[in-house]
Amino acid sequence: MQVQSILRETIAVRPAHLTLVDPPKQTPERAAEIVQAADQLGTDGFLVGGTTGVSQTNLLETVAAIKSVTKKPVIFFPGEGKAFSMSFDAVLFLSLLNSRNVKFVMRSQAQSALILKKLGVEVISVGYLVVEPGMSVGEVGEADLVRRDDFWSAGSYAAAAEIMGMDFFYLECGSGSPVTVPPDMVRAVKKAVDLPVIVGGGIRTAAVAKQLISAGADIIVTGTVIERHEYRQRLSEIIRAVTG
Numbered sequence: 001m002q003v004q005s006i007l008r009e010t011i012a013v014r015p016a017h018l019t020l021v022d023p024p025k026q027t028p029e030r031a032a033e034i035v036q037a038a039d040q041l042g043t044d045g046f047l048v049g050g051t052t053g054v055s056q057t058n059l060l061e062t063v064a065a066i067k068s069v070t071k072k073p074v075i076f077f078p079g080e081g082k083a084f085s086m087s088f089d090a091v092l093f094l095s096l097l098n099s100r101n102v103k104f105v106m107r108s109q110a111q112s113a114l115i116l117k118k119l120g121v122e123v124i125s126v127g128y129l130v131v132e133p134g135m136s137v138g139e140v141g142e143a144d145l146v147r148r149d150d151f152w153s154a155g156s157y158a159a160a161a162e163i164m165g166m167d168f169f170y171l172e173c174g175s176g177s178p179v180t181v182p183p184d185m186v187r188a189v190k191k192a193v194d195l196p197v198i199v200g201g202g203i204r205t206a207a208v209a210k211q212l213i214s215a216g217a218d219i220i221v222t223g224t225v226i227e228r229h230e231y232r233q234r235l236s237e238i239i240r241a242v243t244g
């Protein structure tokens with residue numbers, strides 16, 4: 001089954017949790033260990049990628065290691081680099097909607113679109129909005145960060161993504177952020193559109209994940225949590241809070 005259908009079927013019943021693995025942050029062996037643990041704890045799939053430092057070598061090795069230990073979807077989360085692996089089950093085809101640089105909105109997408117189409121890779125189109133503080137993705141992606149209290153802009157970008165036919169809308173406040181996207185912003189976006197909403201950045205406790213779910217988030221992404229040495233307990237609580 002297509003990854004998008006799997007995700008849609010899941011979120012029709014309950015919110016979903018995706019675990020983000022950033023290849024340069026650990027060895028492929030360690031990535032496989034984490035993925036195996038997250039899989040057993042009930043995560044719904046894996047995003048692989050990061051804003052910077054992803055090389056063809058670390059991406060290929062990490063994806064191969066991950067695929068050897070899980071049957072759940074392994075999805076490419078592209079950053080600024082050009083690395084790619086044919087072992088991905090799908091690609092998040094992200095447009096960074098509030099970037100000042102057309103490269104992140106449409107140009108690099110145009111550069112890869114025909115190739116992805118010819119290769120027959122499943123693509124999931126995503127309107128990607130970076131909210132304050134934005135962290136490294138905000139900086140590298142040259143985003144005009146959406147202010148944390150600017151629900152109108154968040155809703156407007158979401159409505160534009162929906163009208164343009166995108167599959168998902170992604171509210172991001174940056175990996176490693178000390179705060180998450182405000183739950184009230186998620187609420188405003190859910191009120192504005194029917195698109196499934198992905199929320200990521202700074203989610204490190206079950207309580208916070210729950211608030212975002214109550215606000216209407218369909219998919220919660222966590223990355224940094226797995227970088228701690230003792231991540232299992234925390235990750236397990238978050239996954240349980242999200243998936244019920």
Ligand code: 1GP
Nearest residue numbers: 175176200201202223224
């Ligand atoms: C994915 O940027 C997030 O949307 C991941 O953020 O690393 O803070 O969990 P964390």
